[in-house]
Amino acid sequence: MFKIRIEGLEQLQSHFAEIGAAMKELDGEICRVNVNVADPADVQRAIREMERAVDVKVQRFRGNAAVMKIAAAAKVQFRQQIFQRARESRQKA
Numbered sequence: 850m851f852k853i854r855i856e857g858l859e860q861l862q863s864h865f866a867e868i869g870a871a872m873k874e875l876d877g878e879i880c881r882v883n884v885n886v887a888d889p890a891d892v893q894r895a896i897r898e899m900e901r902a903v904d905v906k907v908q909r910f911r912g913n914a915a916v917m918k919i920a921a922a923a924k925v926q927f928r929q930q931i932f933q934r935a936r937e938s939r940q941k942a
Contacts, residue, residue: 864913871916874906875923886935899927 880902884895903924910916 864915867910867913868915868919871907871910871913871919875903875919879903879906879923879927882931884931884935886938892931892935896928896931899931900924903927 880899882895882898885891903920907916907920
């Protein structure tokens, strides 16, 4: 008979706890941006502002690669939302 010993579970639990905490940070309103949809430069400024807000929300988790991937995916999603809302606003005008 032999023993199997698993080590590192505490570190793994901590890793998952950070992911959960980061998800809570990113849930809901990240920031509010005002944008002139007729001005592409202003749309880009709004995107940069949103990206900075995401970075601030997850900055304490920078050592967690999974959290950084989630933050990057959130930025893509929020960027697409800004573009979509800008497009819709231009079409209504």
